[in-house]
Amino acid sequence: MNEQLLPSDPYLLRIIERYLVLQLTAVRRRLAQSGGSGVSQAGGDVHAQGGRVESTGARSARPAPEWVLQLGIGARRQPVAVHCGGCAAARGSVVPVSRRDALEALAGGVEPCFACRPDRELQVD
Ligand SMILES: [Zn+2]
Numbered sequence: 001m002n003e004q005l006l007p008s009d010p011y012l013l014r015i016i017e018r019y020l021v022l023q024l025t026a027v028r029r030r031l032a033q034s035g036g037s038g039v040s041q042a043g044g045d046v047h048a049q050g051g052r053v054e055s056t057g058a059r060s061a062r063p064a065p066e067w068v069l070q071l072g073i074g075a076r077r078q079p080v081a082v083h084c085g086g087c088a089a090a091r092g093s094v095v096p097v098s099r100r101d102a103l104e105a106l107a108g109g110v111e112p113c114f115a116c117r118p119d120r121e122l123q124v125d
Helices: 010-033 099-107
Strands: 067-071 079-084 094-097
Touching: 067 099, 079 099, 094 099
Parallel strands: none
Antiparallel strands: 067 079, 067 094
16 A cells, blocks of 8 residues: 555544454455465465454464454453454454353453444344
């Protein structure tokens, strides 16, 4: 992407960022649904956000986990968000979890990701 074309307004940049996260999340979910094969040729991860994303194609042939917990910083590293596997917004430390663990985290007050909306996927209100 040519950075010269990007606006300088932080608000507009946030809108563009959110759009791109949604697009990347949709692509990764489709890849996960298709078995995740053929990913490594494209180079895999997006590191522009400075984050580490679990199970990216270039380093692992495994498909993305179905659900992940994003952990906070600090000694206790409490879960701060629930994501669908492969979500580009899952930054920092993430751990794969089962559907049941994801449901329990949401029931326990952990926030669902605004981008991938695991609460919708898990059909939690
Ligand atoms: Zn997410």
